Amino acid sequence: MAHNLATTNGKVATMFFGEVPWHRLGTRLENPATASEAITAAGLDYEVELKQLFTGDGTFVPHRKGVVRSDNGEVLGAVGNTYVPVQNRQAFGFLDAVVADGSLRYHTAGALGKGERIWLLAKLPSQIRVKNSDDLVDKFLLLSNAHDGSSALRVYFTPIRVVCQNTLNLADNRSTGQGISILHKGNLHTKIREAQRVLGLAEEFYDEAEGIIDILASHHPSSVQVEAFFQSVIPDPIGADNARARKVRDRLTCLFETGIGQDMPEIKGTSWAAYNAVTEFVDHHRPTRSTDPLERASRRLDSSWFGSGARLKAKAWNLAFDMALSV
Structure with missing residues (x-):
């Protein structure tokens, strides 16, 4: 199901840095954003909390909880009792930790719907040069997280062809495919620490992708x-x-x-x-x-x-x- 853009305090919850992205959405920043700057500019500086569910007549709903935005009370979804929310700042912190020297900068970030799905697009420093030509492909990491229980926290490897800003999906069903997933269950902090291997996976993915391109x-x-x-x-x-x-x-x-x-x-x-x-x-x-x-x-x-x-x-x-x- 398609979503429209989320809003925070009446503003569209999206930001970008640099050239206008292909989707032409969001607030433009003059400099590459740090995690803190991107969260504020994209209207993602809200948290979610779990609350008990009740029917319209007051009957308690067992085994399910509501995911609610703490800033405006919007209900984003209903999840099971084992669901552990990943806050927006935790998601940004995860990508910050991927590149230990802090050089990662966010080029696009935003939210869809009522804020139930967020994304962060971060650029890696090198490029793919296709067949030694002027056709360049930038290497990006795309993090997506759903606050409604519809999907895990995911990190995709998302190349973007510079000349036309086409986003490329190089998911090959004969290989490991597109990045990693972290389920909203168990000890998320441990999983996030383990998932720092994503940078090594990204390097392998882009090396293979360059050869196929x-x-x-x-x-x-x-x-x-x-x-x-x-x-x-x-x-x-x-x-x-x-x-x-x-x-x-x-x-x-x-x-x-x-x-x-x-x-x-x-x-x-x-x-x-x-x-x-x-x-x-x-x-x-x-x-x-x-x-x-x-x-x-x-x-x-x-x-x-x-x-x-x-x-x-x-x-x-x-x-x-x-x-x-x-x-």
């Missing part, structure tokens, strides 16, 4: 292969009109040929360009069900990172790699 950027598929690739990414629905699917595939073909950054000589016409046609479509062009520009951007962000858009990008990544390895 170069394979994609070295492969020039035929027009038949490109057509089959987009057909696999967006197949015709069974027993229904395929006009919408054809329209999307036509848009993907156009983005493959003329999308942002697709004219670089080292990139043009490659499987890497085909994959980025999908990421550009998901992040910038995919229709959303809202007439309000802010809500459309919010829904697109939620989908691109956590929902159907993220799954579509992961599917395209695997299909593009298969295409590049085909004879």
Whole structure:
């Protein structure tokens, strides 16, 4: 289910530093944010607490508790008795601890819905240079936490292609995939200390990703292969009109040929360009069900990172790699 942006004290709960991000949401900061600055700027300086649940007629609800924002009393969800909340400041502290020298800076942070889902996007210092070209990919860590019991605290490895600000989902179902998860149970402090291994996992992930990206950027598929690739990414629905699917595939073909950054000589016409046609479509062009520009951007962000858009990008990544390895 898509969320709209959360608010704190009447302000949209999002911040960013540097160039306007692809989602175009939030308060702009003049300098990279420390954890404390990002929490305040993004409106995430609230805590959650667990409270007993009762029905409308006053009957006590056993084995469940409500998760409530302490600043405004909003009920964010209902969870089991073993649920242990991870406060926003703890989540930022976790990412601070990943890089021991304190060099990590938050480029984007925010919340969705009533504040039940928060995210923190932090940039690692190095970049991927695709096939020794000017096509650069920044390395980010994306932390997501849900206060409604719907998901664990997660840290994803989230590359972003600089030239077009496409967020890439390089989740390979043949590998360990996207980062780590920490369940809201047991001794969270111990788990968080153990999870500092995330930096080593990120380095391994990005080293492997760089090699695969170069394979994609070295492969020039035929027009038949490109057509089959987009057909696999967006197949015709069974027993229904395929006009919408054809329209999307036509848009993907156009983005493959003329999308942002697709004219670089080292990139043009490659499987890497085909994959980025999908990421550009998901992040910038995919229709959303809202007439309000802010809500459309919010829904697109939620989908691109956590929902159907993220799954579509992961599917395209695997299909593009298969295409590049085909004879």
